[in-house]
Amino acid sequence: MGESVAEATITSWLKEVGETIEADEAVLEIATDKVDSEVPSEVEGVLVEKLFDVDDVVQVGQTIAVIETEGGSSASASQPEPAKTEIVSEIPAVAEVEKTVVAAQETATSIVSSGDRFYSPLVKNIAKKEGITQSELDAMPGTGKDGRVTKNDILAYLGNRGQQTTVTSSAVDKSQSTQEPEKPKTAPVVASGDDEIIEMTRMGKLIAHHMVESVQTSAHVQSFIEADVTNIWNWRNKVKKEFAQREGENLTFTPIFMEAVARALRDYPMMNISVQGDTIIKKKHINLGMAAALPDGNLIVPVIKDADQLNLVGMTKKVNDLAGRARQNQLKPDDIQGGTYTVTNVGTFGSIMGTPIINQPQVGILALGAIRKVPAVVETPEGDFIGIRYRMFMSHSYDHRVVNGALGGQFVKAVKDYLEAWDPNREI
8 A cells, every 4th residue: 555555445345255256356446545446366265254344444454354265185075174264465463453443442432433424443543642522523624535534634633733823812701712713604506407416526525625725724825937948849859759769658848847846856955845833844755746637637646756866768757657557547555645746737738827736745836837939039149139939937836834935936946947958969
């Protein structure tokens, strides 16, 4: 599941008890924050027990099913050798699992699932430890399946709660001062008989929640800059055919831009950070998120790990691999985890610029506009003249809580400088 993934929700069982399973055949489907994945069997045998139902939240490392495999040769016809049982996933000893479950139940007795709100033992444990009340938990927005509260939801709530201040007044009754202010009610949208009602997908709900949460968390501000990419345009046209024949990959503009962003992040490491409460976490690795549109209209952000360590060939192969698997819904949970900065290409759809929303918990995101052929002033030692150039706008959104205008502007200027300094004779 990847180091940063702690839990997943079972969305469907593909096999029933008693059915035969081939090695590497999918047994069930699971969902994490953004990726749906199949869980394949590592062995061949018969499914004898399912330990969880659909919609159950399972922690990484827990046993989810038992498969009976074929036993060894029989000692005699009347006393066959017992069949061997294989566990689908690696887990701690049974005694440790039972001990953990009992401990979780004992420490979370004050929090109960109510109505449509189911809380996993892990969430209950955190709530108990941090003093979160039942009413707080019931009101907490969840990003899990069907609005379920996940570990990340409760941790984000704790981080935001620590920053909130309580306003009190001696003229206000004590019992009233502890009440939360009533949220303004949103007028309901009335649909007429001719309107079509479309239920949001699970991923659509997650994206909507993530975007609103980001705007409420970060103080968004933007810087815009225009870059002359004529040298890159001409160079790519010159080498792309040879590159495709040699590497078996199409050379797009995306890996070229990603290389420039990675170099700029190395120059300005305070753009490669996250905020946690009143502290700043400076990331050691430069992991670039690459926003990709899916066929169903949703958005996903696969991550290029250690992007600054890749040459252009390696960057191209990584970009093409992630983009291809994103379109085919074949990304794994770890493919979208650990990003430290995100790039989105709004120019793919013809937009010349945009104001993207920061991908939490990052502090910046760069939007690349469409490349346009325009008349522009060209400066030369012999003087200025008007020439036809390929130019593009870049829009940099950053978190003004920790990134001031100077740093935000210097960073995007560094990206521009790297692009404009492109060597038209570069070997690849």
